[in-house]
Amino acid sequence: MKKLTSALLISGLASTAAIADKWHMPTPYGDGNLPTQIAYGFAEEIKEKTNGDLDITVHSGGSLVKHTEIPRAVKTGQVQAGEIFLGILGNEHPVYKHDNIPFLATTFEDAKKLWEAAKPSVDKQLNKSGMKLLYAVAWPAQSLYTKRPVTQLSDLEGAKMRAYSPSTSRLADLMGTTPTTIQVPDIPQAFSTGIIQAMITSPSTGVDSQAWDYVTNYTEVSAWIPKNIVVVNKRAFRRLDKETQQAVLDAAKHAEEMGWAKVAERAANDRAKLIENGMNVQAPSETLVKELQAIGDTMITEWKAEDPKEVGAILDRYNP
Template sequence: MLTLSRAVFIGGVAISGLTSTASFAEKWFMPTPYGDGNLPTQIAYDFAKEISDNTNGELNITVHSGGSLVKHTEIPRSVRTGQVQLGEIFLGILGNENPIYKHDNIPFLATSFEEAKKLWEAAKPDINKQLDKDGMMLLYTVAWPAQSLYSKEPVNSLADLQGQKMRAYSPSTSRLADLMGTTPTTIQVPDIPQAMSTGIIQAMITSPSTGVDSQAWDYVNNYTDIKAWIPKNIIVVNKRAFRRLDKATQEVILTAAQNAEAAGWTRVAARAEKDKATLLENGMTVSDPSPQLIAELKAIGKTMAEEWKAEAPKEVGDILARYQN
C-alpha cells in the first residue's frame, strides 16, 4: 500500500495527493453527484465496502454523495488532476470534450436495456481510449432507467411545452430542449427541487429515479413515459493512483468494479418500475405518450443523430457500425 504525504483541500476537506511510497492503510475519496437514495450511489457504497473488506481495511474509499465534496461538473477534472482518486460522472456531461461521450444521450437510438448494453459495448473501445489519453481508467458503469418527461400540465404535443424552461444537464439535453421549442437551463440533480419550485425550470426529461429522489410530486403533476434514451454513469479512477497500488489491491478493485457493473445493469430495471410506482403513489399522473408527441420526439432524435454523426464522422460511424451489426 501507499503512504500519501501531500494533501490538497476541496470544499474544506483535506484530500490526499498521489505522491509517496508504500506503508500503511490508504484513504481514497470518491465524489458522486447523486444522493443516497439513488441506485448509483448505493452501488458506489457497496463497491467501496467490498474493497475495504477484501483488502482488510488497507484501502478505504469514502463516498461523498450528492455533490457534497466536488460539484458534478468538476469531478472529471478532479480525477484527471489527482485531487481525488476516483469519481462518478454522468457520461453525457463530457459531450463537449469529445462527441463519443454523447452516444447514450441521443433520443431513441437505444431505448431498451438490451439496446443500451449493445450500444455501450460498441462505444466502450473508443471511451477507454479517450479516458486513457486523459489520465483516467474506466472502472464500471451504472445505467439509469429510461428518461421520460415531467411537466406541470399534460403534454400531448410539443406545442404544449412551447416557451417553457426545460432542465438541461448535458450538451445533448441542451440541444434537445432547443429542438423542442423550449429554453434549456442547466440544473444539476441536487438543485432540481429549488429550480422547479421557483420557476427556474418548468419541465424536465429525466429518470423516474431522479424524480423520486427530488420528490417531483411536490412541483409537477405529470410523468409522460416517453422512454427517450438510457444514459449511464461512468466511474473512473486516476491512472497514476491505480498504478501505484500493488497488484493484489488492483485485482480487488477490478473485481469489485465487475460486481458493481453487473449490479448496475441487473438492478436498474426493477428500480425503474419501483420508482414509477412511487410517483403514482404520491399522486402523479403517469401516462404513455400520445402518438403525435412520440412522432415529434422521434423526428428530433433523427436530427440529433445526424448532427452527432457530422461532429465526428469516423468515430461516430465506427460506434454506429458496431452497434448496428
C-alpha cells in the same frame, strides 16, 4: 476563502491517501439512488478483498466535489476516483454523448448493447485524459415531467426546460424550449421559482427530488437510457500493487453487473412511487412520439458529423 479551504481539504485528502492507500471517491447523487448504493458496495468489496489495505471513502451527493468538477478532480489527482454522469463530458468528445441521443436505445437490452459498442471509444478517450474506466451503471429511461399534460411539442413551446448535458441542451432547443442547466439538488427550487417548467429525467430522479411537489404529469416517452461511470486516476491506479489492482477491477466488474441487474427493478419501483404520490403517469401520444423520434434522427445525424470515424465506429458496432 471558501474555495481556498476546499482546495486545501482536497489536497490534504489526496496526500494522506498516497501514504495510507485511503482513497476518496466523490459522487454527485444522494444515498437513495441506485448508482450511489452500487458505489458503496464497490468500496466495501475492495476493502474486504484487500483486508483494508485499500479503503475507499464514498462522498455522496456532491458533498466533497461538485458534480461538474469531479472529472477535473480525478484527472489532476485531487481525488483518486469519482462517479459522474457520462453525458456531462459531451463537450470534451462526441463519444461521450452516445447515451444521450433520443431513441437510439430505449430498452435496457438495447442500452447494454450500445454501451458495449461505445465502451472501447469511451475508454480510449478517458485514457488520453489521465483516467481509467472502472464501471458504468445505467439509469432508468428518461421521460417527461410537466405541470400540464403534453400531447405534442407545441404544448411546450417557449417553456424553460431543464438541461444537464450538451445533448440535453440541444434536445431542448430542437423541442422549441429554452435549455436551462440545473443540477439534481436544485430541481425543486428551480420549479418552484419558475426557473424551469419541464424536464426529461428518470423516475428515480423524480422520486429523489419529490417531483409530485411541483409537477403533476409524467409522460413516459422513454427517450434514452443514460449512465453514470466510475473512473480512477491512472497514476493512482498504477501505484497499487498487482493484487490490489485486480481486486479493484473485480469489484468494478461486480458493480457493473449489479447495476444492470437492478436498474429495471428500481425503475418499476420508482414509477410506482410517482403514482402513489398522486402523479398522472401516462403513455405519450402518437404525435409526440413521432415528433421526438424526428428530433432523435436529427441528433444522430449531427452527432455522427462531429466525428464520423469514432461515432461511425460506435454505430457500426451497435448496428452490425
